[in-house]
Amino acid sequence: MSQAPALSTHQEADQFQYSQIEEKRIERYYLGEYSDLKQRIIQFYDLDELKTKLQEKDNDGRLKYKNITLQFPDSLIADSSIVLSYLQESLVTNEDCSTKSYPDVEEIGCKGCVDCDKRDKNSKSQDSDKQAIWILADTAYSSCCIDEVASGHVNGDVVVHFGDACLNPIDKLNALYVFGKPHLNAEKIIERVEELCLEDDKVVLMSDTPYSYNLYSIYRELKPKYPNLAYADVDFDLQRENMEVIGKWSQPQDEDSIAFANRRIFGLVDEISNYKLFHITLPADPRLLFLSTNFSSVEIFDCKENCTVLGPFPSLMKRYKHMHVGRTAGTIGILINTLSLANTKIMLNTVIKAIRAAGKKHYIFVVGKPNVAKLANFDPIDIWCILGCGQSGIVIDNVGDYYKPIITPYELQLALKPEVSWTGRWVTDFMEVIENGEFDLGNDEDTENDIVERHKDDAPEFDAVTGKFSTFSRPLRQLKHLDVEVIENQDETALVKKFSSNLAIQSTVSTSAKALQERSWTGLGSDFKDLEEYGAALEEGRNGIARDYGL
Known part of the structure; x- marks a missing residue:
């Protein structure tokens, strides 16, 4: 190579082409047909009832909920801006709550000490009848659970949870559940049930929480033809004092029911294990696995495609x-x-x-x-x-x-x-x-010595997965206090070397040392430690525009 390769190439502006980003159309199949999107969303989420609830006051005449957090799942986050806009028009909100992204440090940090000059200012801000609304754009854990962690970042007084919910009890915050009332093609469901089930089959109709309000009407339509039909509805008895459901529908009082997870099943005449399950909407994998272990068979109906789902399902x-x-x-x-x-x-x-x-x-x-x-x-x-x-x-x-x-x-x-x-x-x-x-x-x-004596004579345990005996299945059976001291005048890796060279340190099984010994990669250059020669021949690389490189 007579000269160094060019590190850059002159490029004209016309060599680059940028494609315009196309706006993605949001498909809201759960709303059905509508002419006015805002009015449909107001009806879908029962926002008028929610607005009335958020305007409640305590015995002293103060607003109960000042910092309001709205929690949406990923499938409904597109509706959050319309919901926020409507609530801001109706509630007593701060002037800048729509643009404020996080509370000031003074708002969440100042406790109003007696000798603090900010005490009067802080007390006035706490007693003011202003409400701030926040959207939780992402949940810390499961979308069906109340996200107390994210709401706590803004000192939330209440979490308004939209969409499917597990109704698991929470300890700290107030929670308002808004399931929504999605559109459902009942004719397709009835048609599919008639195709899959015989008249004497024992079938339970079930869905996630938003679609549950449709089940009673479908149940009444199919009951004359299927005498062993039952249906599951939301168990509203799970509500605690700090929980409330917005848009709650009435349930029949003249039928017996049993509790099943977070549902109540009406119309059962036999054990649940003898029933087939017809589930409207595809549940999450943990929920689906739980249902498949309690029913004889499971059929899933996809409301978006209006057809049944064939799997694969969790095993x-x-x-x-x-x-x-x-x-x-x-x-x-x-x-x-x-x-x-x-x-x-x-x-x-x-x-x-x-x-x-x-x-x-x-x-x-x-x-x-x-x-x-x-x-x-x-x-x-x-x-x-x-x-x-x-x-x-x-x-x-x-x-x-x-x-x-x-x-x-x-x-x-x-x-x-x-x-x-x-x-x-x-x-x-x-x-x-x-x-x-x-x-x-x-x-x-029990002390550590008691655990040692209990597992002192444990033999190696057979691993049915690998077909081998394992001697590290109970590492604490030789548990004793570790008294490892770093010897002076040694480098900082001496302790690591000492651990990695022995699986048993002072009669103690060390799983960390075992992991170090089994590691094949120990750092940069370890891939070439067995090679006699190092380095490689210098070769001329590519030049020109990267997008024109041939593969």
Whole structure:
């Protein structure tokens, strides 16, 4: 090469072409046919009733809700601007609440101390009858749950939740649920039920919460032809003092019903397991897996395409495999996927005690919404136990994207039992797992030496997934205090080298040292450590415009 290659090439303006971004049309199939979009959205969300609720005052004549947060799922976020505009026109709002993106530090930080010159100003702002409205553009965890974390960033007094909801109890904030009343092609549904079901079949009609208000009319239409037909409606008895549903519809009082998850099923004449399920709308994977384990068969109707969905659906047999992985896992990662559900702390403490009593190690992780990239950073974890909402807050890995299996507390309970057991059920409710579960929690007075003695003579455990024996399934069976001291006059990596060269440190099994030993990549240049020659021949690279490069 006689001269250095050109690092840049002269380019004219006409060599670049920019395509204009086309405006994407938002498809609101759930609204049906309409002539005025704003009026249709006002009717869809019952905004007049919501406006009246937000204008309520307490006994002192002050507004109950001053900082109002609106929570939309991704499928309904396009309606948020119209909803916000209508509420701002009706409520007593601040002049700049539509452009203000975050509260001032003084508003959320000043406590109005006695000797502070801002006390009068702060008290006036708190007593003012002004309301600020905020849109939560993204949820911290599951979209069906109340996002107390995001609302707390603006000191929210109430969360107005739009769309499908799990109605799980919350502890801190007030919550208003607006399900919406979407358009439903009842004729298509009736036609599809008649094609799939015989007259003597036992069928339950069910849908997500927004479409549930249509089910009673469809039920009455089909009941004369199908005497064993039943339907599920929203269980409004789940409401607490700090929860209320806007646009709540009436339910029949003359029919018996039973509670099932967050629904009430009317018209049952037999056990639920003997019924087929006809579900309107495609539920989230955790919800779908739960329903498939309780009904004899499941048919899904897609309201957008007006046809049934054939799958693929989550497999319970894969959960059975993951349960076996949990039996021989030495290190369990507890993944917190909710911070607002009641009983989360009780469930967390129960899981920790059970893992410790089984002689296994655990770590607690709060990473927001879990994804493959986040969880891949923690290689020493053998299996994840996720604590989340049973409707959409549990990760179901259908295609094997995640590097390590993810199980629920109920499946972990089965994995920690001395003998293999499988019930075929899939329980996600925290209280049911705590009250009816069979966790071996050990004794609260157990010391580390007690755990050592309990698992002292444990033989290697057979791994049914790999077909090999595992000696690291209970690393705490030799647990003792670590007294590792860094020797003077050694570099900072000496401790790491000491850990990585021994799997047992002072009679203690170290899963971290085991992970270090099994790593094939130890840093830059480690790929060439076995090669005798380093470097490569210098070659001339490409030049010109990058878009003209040939492949």
